[in-house]
Amino acid sequence: MFINSRAQRIAMARQHFFEEGLRPTGLVSEAVIQSWMRCTSERHQVSQTLEFNHVSSSRMHATLARNQELLAAASQELSTMEASLSGMECRVLLTDAQGVIVHGTHNPLAAHEPLLSKATRVGVNLAESRLGTTAPGITKHTHQACTVTGAEHYFNCLQALECAAAPIHNVEGQVAAVLDITVEGRSFNFDAASVVGMYATSIENRLLVSQSREHLVLRFQASPAFLGTPMEALAGITADGQVAWLNGVASRLLGVPAFAKGRDAASLLGLELQQILAMTRRPGLQAMRLPNGLGVWSQANLLAQDGLPNGHAFTYGVAPAPVNETRVPATEPLAENAQVNEQLVADVPHPTATDGLVRARLSDHHQQLIDSTLAACAGNISRAARSLGVSRGVLYRHLRNRPSTSDKPVLS
Numbered sequence: 001m002f003i004n005s006r007a008q009r010i011a012m013a014r015q016h017f018f019e020e021g022l023r024p025t026g027l028v029s030e031a032v033i034q035s036w037m038r039c040t041s042e043r044h045q046v047s048q049t050l051e052f053n054h055v056s057s058s059r060m061h062a063t064l065a066r067n068q069e070l071l072a073a074a075s076q077e078l079s080t081m082e083a084s085l086s087g088m089e090c091r092v093l094l095t096d097a098q099g100v101i102v103h104g105t106h107n108p109l110a111a112h113e114p115l116l117s118k119a120t121r122v123g124v125n126l127a128e129s130r131l132g133t134t135a136p137g138i139t140k141h142t143h144q145a146c147t148v149t150g151a152e153h154y155f156n157c158l159q160a161l162e163c164a165a166a167p168i169h170n171v172e173g174q175v176a177a178v179l180d181i182t183v184e185g186r187s188f189n190f191d192a193a194s195v196v197g198m199y200a201t202s203i204e205n206r207l208l209v210s211q212s213r214e215h216l217v218l219r220f221q222a223s224p225a226f227l228g229t230p231m232e233a234l235a236g237i238t239a240d241g242q243v244a245w246l247n248g249v250a251s252r253l254l255g256v257p258a259f260a261k262g263r264d265a266a267s268l269l270g271l272e273l274q275q276i277l278a279m280t281r282r283p284g285l286q287a288m289r290l291p292n293g294l295g296v297w298s299q300a301n302l303l304a305q306d307g308l309p310n311g312h313a314f315t316y317g318v319a320p321a322p323v324n325e326t327r328v329p330a331t332e333p334l335a336e337n338a339q340v341n342e343q344l345v346a347d348v349p350h351p352t353a354t355d356g357l358v359r360a361r362l363s364d365h366h367q368q369l370i371d372s373t374l375a376a377c378a379g380n381i382s383r384a385a386r387s388l389g390v391s392r393g394v395l396y397r398h399l400r401n402r403p404s405t406s407d408k409p410v411l412s
Helices: 006-019 030-041 057-066 068-084 135-142 192-210 248-254 265-269 273-279 337-346 351-359 362-376 381-388 392-401
Strands: 091-096 101-104 146-149 161-169 175-184 216-221 233-237 243-246 286-289 295-302
Touching: 006 030, 030 135, 057 068, 057 101, 068 091, 068 101, 068 175, 068 192, 091 135, 135 146, 135 161, 135 175, 146 192, 161 192, 175 192, 192 233, 192 248, 216 248, 216 273, 233 248, 233 265, 243 248, 243 265, 265 273, 273 295, 362 381, 362 392, 381 392
Parallel strands: none
Antiparallel strands: 091 101, 091 175, 146 161, 161 175, 216 233, 216 295, 233 243, 286 295
């Protein structure tokens, strides 16, 4: 039999799997086949009707309260994504780690979408154990982006849907959320998987940074134009010089798993902790060469634990210049790693004066930075706050919690 459409391939796959007990390899993706197998093992009947229970106000508020950090990281990207897709009849959904919806797009044409009007409310569980084969359910299991079309859905009653989903990881390497786009009664007329993947990456990057209050965050890419975009590579470095996490782009540039344990920055990135700390004091972008030979442009930030919104940089001295105002010409040849390291080492005080500082927690660096900046500003609170890029309240709290000294700050 000659098959000339995707719908025909899916129909034949269902016949092989559900009626003949055969594995439909090549007709649908392996991820869909594995999902069908999991649903079958749970003794779900494809013909059963799904009930979407009423979500009470208390349950909705509890769901939102549990996911405040995720929603804060996703807020900007969700707004941008919804504006981009506003001319299309599709829903944007964000679920938490358990598959419970924490954000769903309101569609004024909900009357024409009987399934989505019920299934996309905050508090509804989209887990595979509840709804069978869907893109969010598969993504939660595989940690990979996927698209599920029509009859690829396990239950017959969901075959009017088409959905594309991508995972969002946290600093532990776990799937913290899933971003999904779904349409009902039609097909996507664009590459939904690429769109949802791009926005999921942006949300993941924001979440990783917001969860790294005691990490140095190193941003790097082969092209400076990619910094500050979903294409930037991110690495979180602990106070003892270990690489706690890498985002997906960084893991691909370095050729290593994103969340493997026990990796030190020196062997993975070619820089000691002191050298990366020195980078936080240097404005603009800096050239470096990774141990694998790849030349990249980089920027290091030390995040504040108190007083700044999640994701804002707290750096030594002057805040780094925006990417589009880089002070390092993009055409300048990349220095060899040894040359970069020598320059970075030159910026670090003599080792005998910094041994204790390097071993200290990154939160200690914050306190020492505030003290040194206040001293440089002759105790002027306003001037020090502007120099650090923080509110005066942060400095007042620091002074209140610091042991009293004879130096008095200038209140202005």
